[in-house]
Amino acid sequence: MTAPVLDVRRLQKFFEVRRGFRRRVVATVRAVDDVSFAIQQGETLGLVGESGCGKTTTARCILRAMAPSSGEILFRAADGQVVDLAPLPRANLRPLRPQIQMIFQDPFSSLNPRMTIFDNVAEPLLVNGMRNRRARLDRVAALLELTGLRPEYMHRFPHAFSGGQRQRIGIARALATEPRLVVADEPVSALDVSVRAQVLNLLLELRQRLGLTMLFVAHDLSVVKHICDRVAVMYVGQLVELTTTAALFARPRHPYTAALIRAVPIPDPRKPSGDVALAGEVANPANPPSGCYFHPRCPYVVDRCRAEAPALRNVDGHFVRCHRAEELSLAGA
């Protein structure tokens, strides 16, 4: 098997909270704490969790929008070389940037309102050396067509487009440089229901046609289930479960995953759901609980969970961070 497009190993990102005149470090927020996963060519990996779980920070570290505190981000570049992005200085990152692109959450703030659609989409091409305007025009037209927009509209400004259309423009821009990896951070959560399906279908279609490799960050489990091949679940900066989408939803191994699945309200009044609520609140990543971070909210807690932090281990092809993964029998969707 060839090396994965992306191989994240023991990624950590800590933020220091400083106070007072001397800016002393009073606390460390462990936003991402020991996260490992790999994405194969053509695969879509979902990264899910609640706000503050570190999913966006993980995505930003991979894009090197911020420098990780430790760990490796092994990226297989277009020339087949495997590079560790984590320690690379800006200058060395530059040739790799076009190969990793991002689709943003909010289509209203992610396009420059003073630039036409052509300029917005062609910007990454220009930055990466496509100097010929004719060539850029042709490429942008092709990209707009690919994402289901009419190329005639490329000289209009973003305000003339609806949310769904803007998100298509954002996708066209992300694909402009033919990236080997696309990081999509909540790409449909700002869209209306009737438009969301269109954009999800577009992403599915593009995956098939272009063999896109994607990291799909989301909080909506039904969207993740629909689009991802495998899913990684995060809780307070840690990966708690990682497996194929089918296995995760059929038989979750971590109590947090199971609670997350059950909490999703199902659009069918005959299938009561969302009623088995987890007690309490998400732990503070600056001051996490002892042992397993999930133990104060876990319905299956035993003494060992309070004392000893579980490691991520392989249980029947599931990577799971729970002492009781083998014995628990948790319900899926």
Add this chain to the structure above:
Amino acid sequence: MPPVLQVTDLRVHFFLDEGLVRAVDGVSFDVETGQVVGIVGESGCGKSVTMKALLQIVEPPGRIVGGQMLLRSDGAAPVDLARLSPRGAEMRAIRGAEIALIPQEPMAAFSPVHTVGDQIIEALLLHQRKWRPTGPALSRADARTITVELFQDVGVSMPGERVDAYAWQLSGGLRQRAMIAMALSCRPRLLIADEPTTALDVTTQAQILNLLRDLQRRHGTAIVFITHDLGVIAQIAHSVVVMYLGRVMEHGPVDDIFHAPKHPYTRSLLRSIPSLLATPQSPLPTIAGSIPHPLGRPPGCAFHPRCPEVMAECAQRTPALRVIERTQSAACFLYHHDEAEP
């Protein structure tokens, strides 16, 4: 028993320089005692403007231009909220006391410079005659005791300490609980929940929905629940109003709306959501096009350019909302040929 609230042909228009926006254009629905009515729709459908109209807090250039909103109290004649002056004493006595609001963003709704307890105490003192119709005035200490009880009722742990907290010291879930306590403080007849769980995480959302269901059962408060999330609506509402561009497309009991939807818009909407129960990675049925700009509203039935079952008359005439099966109504020419009043 007559409904707590009867909205008939409500119209709220916005008089903008660019033109007239009919944000709510002939909306009718009833809210029965102890019932949760879900108003569901996408952006621009007028669900939030309907909420604002009920509280008489529509901002200019918007104005209620027609219709009735009858609020019934025990033993008293019904009051038409549409006739009341937004700043008048009568409306101010109703707002907060008879009709209370749970907003979407509790952080934006609470003042950051007063403790949450003080803000609830203020509401209690303001509407104290609801608590004590006669006799001596409610003291601050009494109001504080009531607030602590309210906090207990909505599941705030350590209520005695939390009343003295500022909104920014509370987590999202606790803040929303405090907001619900405030909304319930004057024992309203009608609670309006405007996307109360949209800003929350899914496990916190489950907690808040449980709480609302439980409070509703115990106190029998009628709730108007506004959301864009069909999953949430299915799990909490008794009846559902589906809105699109300022008009009611369909109205009926929750089970009929989800299992026997009549309007093509409701049907398409339900088909297009990725559900945990749907087949993964298969293309979802979509609704063509996008929601029109409020100023460029299509003539006739506003949904006709996107409708899979569009007919010739849809572009010319606007269908009225008519009962088509027992308690289910739809505004669609597939079922009748009545035209709505202009």
